[in-house]
Amino acid sequence: xxxxxxxxxxxxxxxxxxxxxxxxxxxxxxxxxxxxxxxxxxxxxxxxxxxxxxxxxxxxxxxxxxxxxxxxxxxxxxxxxxxxxxxxxxxxxxxxxxxxxxxxxxxxxxxxxxxxxxxxxxxxxxxxxxxxxxxxxxxxxxxxxxxxxxxxxxxxxxxxxxxxxxxxxxxxxxxxxxxxxxxxxxxxxxxxxxxxxxxxxxxxxxxxxxxxxxxxxxxxxxxxxxxxxxxxxxxxxxxxxxxxxxxxxxxxxxxxxxxxxxxxxxxxxxxxxxxxxxxxxxxxxxxxxxxxxxxxxxxxxxxxxxxxxxxxxxxxxxxxxxxxxxxxxxxxxxxxxxxxxxxxxxxxxxxxxxxxxxxxxxxxxxxxxxxxxxxxxxxxxxxxxxxxxxxxxxxxxxxxxxxxxxx
Amino acid sequence: xxxxxxxxxxxxxxxxxxxxxxxxxxxxxxxxxxxxxxxxxxxxxxxxxxxxxxxxxxxxxxxxxxxxxxxxxxxxxxxxxxxxxxxxxxxxxxxxxxxxxxxxxxxxxxxxxxxxxxxxxxxxxxxxxxxxxxxxxxxxxxxxxxxxxxxxxxxxxxxxxxxxxxxxxxxxxxxxxxxxxxxxxxxxxxxxxxxxxxxxxxxxxxxxxxxxxxxxxxxxxxxxxxxxxxxxxxxxxxxxxxxxxxxx
Numbered sequence: 328x329x330x331x332x333x334x335x336x337x338x339x340x341x342x343x344x345x346x347x348x349x350x351x352x353x354x355x356x357x358x359x360x361x362x363x364x365x366x367x368x369x370x371x372x373x374x375x376x377x378x379x380x381x382x383x384x385x386x387x388x389x390x391x392x393x394x395x396x397x398x399x400x401x402x403x404x405x406x407x408x409x410x411x412x413x414x415x416x417x418x419x420x421x422x423x424x425x426x427x428x429x430x431x432x433x434x435x436x437x438x439x440x441x442x443x444x445x446x447x448x449x450x451x452x453x454x455x456x457x458x459x460x461x462x463x464x465x466x467x468x469x470x471x472x473x474x475x476x477x478x479x480x481x482x483x484x485x486x487x488x489x490x491x492x493x494x495x496x497x498x499x500x501x502x503x504x505x506x507x508x509x510x511x512x513x514x515x516x517x518x519x520x521x522x523x524x525x526x527x528x529x530x531x532x533x534x535x536x537x538x539x540x541x542x543x544x545x546x547x548x549x550x551x552x553x554x555x556x557x558x559x560x561x562x563x564x565x566x567x568x569x570x571x572x573x574x575x576x577x578x579x580x581x582x583x584x585x586x587x588x589x590x591x592x593x594x595x596x597x598x599x600x601x602x603x604x605x606x607x608x609x610x611x612x613x614x615x616x617x618x619x620x621x622x623x624x625x626x627x628x629x630x631x632x633x634x635x636x637x638x639x640x641x642x643x644x645x646x647x648x649x650x651x652x653x654x655x656x657x658x659x660x661x662x663x664x665x666x667x668x669x670x671x672x673x674x675x676x677x678x679x680x681x682x683x684x685x686x687x688x689x690x691x692x693x694x695x696x697x698x699x700x701x702x703x704x705x706x707x708x709x710x711x712x713x714x715x716x717x718x719x720x721x722x723x724x725x726x727x728x729x730x731x732x733x734x
Numbered sequence: 735x736x737x738x739x740x741x742x743x744x745x746x747x748x749x750x751x752x753x754x755x756x757x758x759x760x761x762x763x764x765x766x767x768x769x770x771x772x773x774x775x776x777x778x779x780x781x782x783x784x785x786x787x788x789x790x791x792x793x794x795x796x797x798x799x800x801x802x803x804x805x806x807x808x809x810x811x812x813x814x815x816x817x818x819x820x821x822x823x824x825x826x827x828x829x830x831x832x833x834x835x836x837x838x839x840x841x842x843x844x845x846x847x848x849x850x851x852x853x854x855x856x857x858x859x860x861x862x863x864x865x866x867x868x869x870x871x872x873x874x875x876x877x878x879x880x881x882x883x884x885x886x887x888x889x890x891x892x893x894x895x896x897x898x899x900x901x902x903x904x905x906x907x908x909x910x911x912x913x914x915x916x917x918x919x920x921x922x923x924x925x926x927x928x929x930x931x932x933x934x935x936x937x938x939x940x941x942x943x944x945x946x947x948x949x950x951x952x953x954x955x956x957x958x959x960x961x962x963x964x965x966x967x968x969x970x971x972x973x974x975x976x977x978x979x980x981x982x
Contacts, residue, residue, distance in 0.1 A: 352793065471755075472842050647772075648772075651772060652775060653775065654813070657758075659772075
């Protein structure tokens with residue numbers, strides 16, 4: 328019998344969707360071009376995610392959270408400020424304290440390799456997932472009643488629905504003729520772990536500098552933080568290869584001295600920052616998910632949270648459809664996923680872009696306005712609570728998994 | 735599927751292929767039915783699962799159940815039932831619908847026994863089913879008591895019939911006739927005759943006279959803001975369904 332769903336791409340979102348579907352009783356095939364253990368190597372990536380409360384609930388519902396919990400740092404406080412290098416934070420700093428919403432911490436910082444290891448372990452333990460890795464999909468065809476993917480080996484896999492989780496350049500979406508809207512921010516992000524003398528106390532910091540946003544995300548143990556530092560691409564490339572002393576000399580004015588002396592605690596990585604939105608989230612017998620649908624600016628760590636929201640919504644739509652006997656790849660079913668997700672994805676991507684454009688600018692008038700705006704947010708508790716709940720992923724019509732409920 | 739290509743000429747087959755596309759186009763002529771369908775299916779599948787002790791999360795939960803869909807049209811209910819593992823007979827008095835349904839089921843790789851026939855004729859032939867689906871049919875028949883008596887003969891003792899229709903209220907007149915037929919043009923004018931709509935009390939009485947025991951009544955409620963349907967235990971004012979058991 329053909330599997331109901333064929334997932335192309337075994338990254339975070341593809342793996343999360345496969346686990347969610349298989350646990351609800353839907354047979355799944357997962358195709359990934361790299362060997363799965365590549366992802367868990369210590370130096371593979373270096374990124375950390377700010378998981379929202381809703382994302383954490385979903386990971387808990389999929390029984391993924393217990394193996395991550397010990398290595399997750401709760402975010403107890405978020406401080407957002409506008410600043411210029413060497414000047415520290417402007418007078419309009421906003422302070423979001425988790426005591427202002429009743430659900431507990433606003434999020435958790437978890438390193439990429441920790442999330443991946445949890446997902447890959449669970450993939451192997453979940454019955455009903457046929458894993459093909461390393462294997463590459465080189466072509467796919469769709470008909471009114473099904474789809475067929477061709478692997479590099481020449482093997483063809485038949486299915487009712489293909490879900491493309493193959494990243495922001497999604498070859499699957501391209502083959503289906505889905506166009507993308509792209510925007511290059513003219514920035515690169517430098518990502519690395521920094522060790523510091525004083526305890527961070529669970530506080531995350533977001534500073535809007537003229538060259539782009541700068542974030543300090545607290546890592547477990549209290550004395551390490553992950554930084555995300557947006558810079559002009561040429562400077563970012565130079566900083567990646569600079570000697571540690573030179574790198575730290577450039578970092579200190581931005582990082583500040585509030586955590587005491589700092590040193591590098593791992594490799595440096597540089598990622599170009601760009602927006603890549605698919606014009607549609609579905610095509611006949613095809614659904615796009617995660618970065619394949621929307622590669623957004625990594626500001627505020629919303630990319631992975633959005634991907635998990637896609638996975639939770641798609642899993643719920645497909646499982647409900649399968650249980651009432653519907654054809655899960657039919658346009659009727661895919662339209663429900665498209666309607667549920669496209670608004671949320673587009674608004675998040677545009678909001679992140681607008682926020683960055685507004686803050687990453689040295690115009691003195693804008694700067695004053697920003698400070699006044701931030702000061703206004705600080706003085707309006709209800710508005711602040713709304714921002715905090717938004718950041719925690721607690722707004723909008725939530726899929727069951729994001730409420731921590733099983734399918 | 736057997737015999738289709740032998741008994742119809744190729745021009746007719748092309749016509750039915752096009753009609754099948756139309757039946758199953760979510761944005762096409764049958765859009766109102768496609769919008770209602772998930773809600774109807776939720777009701778039907780939960781009632782069957784409840785009555786026969788089946789787990790909808792299991793693969794092919796309706797395996798071993800014989801299901802009849804009366805007035806099957808293009809197969810919007812028959813196909814899901816077959817996908818859930820039931821042994822399905824789809825009946826429609828309109829022969830064109832049967833050709834359309836056969837073509838679509840073949841495309842989907844589903845084995846469904848479609849027949850151009852009526853409930854009365856099937857009962858006459860001594861056919862019997864665990865489940866009879868009788869969705870939006872009774873308001874179109876000329877002699878409801880005789881029709882429901884035939885349906886009763888089709889349900890095995892211990893089996894159920896799921897039946898849906900339209901209530902006869904001012905709201906159903908506004909929604910089904912004025913709204914759906916005239917304003918929205920969802921349905922061809924004259925599809926419904928409001929005087930033939932049946933109140934839940936009347937339907938329950940008719941089902942009782944036919945020998946059924948009513949075990950559930952539920953409303954299908956349209957939400958114009960979300961353009962979606964939901965089930966309601968309280969609001970049976972327009973579309974509603976009942977589940978009736980053949981005691982035995």
